[in-house]
Amino acid sequence: MRTVWVIAGAIIVAALAVTFYLGGGPRRPDVVAGPASLAGAPAASFDVVRSDGSPDSLARYRGKVVLVNLWASWCPPCREEMPALEKLYRAHASQGFVVLGIDQGESAKVAADYARGRGVTFPILIDDQQQYGRAYAAEGLPTSVLVDRSGHVVKGVDGEMTLAEMQTLVSPVLKSE
Secondary structure, eight states, X not given: OHHHHHHHHHHHXXXXXXXXXXXXXXXXXXXXXXXXXXXTSBOOOOOEEETTSOEEOGGGGTTSEEEEEEEOTTOHHHHHHHHXXXXXXXXXXXXXXXXXXXXXXXXXXXXXXXXXXXXXXXXXXXXXXXXXXXXXXXXXXXXXXXXXXXXXXXXXXXXXXXXXXXXXXXXXXXXXX
């Protein structure tokens, strides 16, 4: 019986060690992770297609302030956030602002039908390989990354934002450039 307890204890210690080693240990508040860790870095760009099949990428929007929004139609917070993104886009498009909705992993038809059905007018890109999600350290959907006119990440946000939060994020960058 004692041998069983020793083996069980060794398994528990080994499991805890592996968990801690793989990142399950205590979080350090001084370490920034996820999309927030990208601030100041050049924004990654990948050649993908728009929902209409034409080629596009973030790099095509250099010189504009861009809010990259990673989303999917099956994602409830993404669906909640979409009307605010559209309002933000319409309010600031004349100032050289673009929202790039980058669908993560769905077909062009699904993404286009969803966006069209909700009156979305900003560009919808299809990232079926989820390259942007990996490059922008997305921890989930939605994830938004604000990119300045020079192509550098200003801030990354994991999770849904309200219109007021979006305005607070975007307005200073539009004014400063």
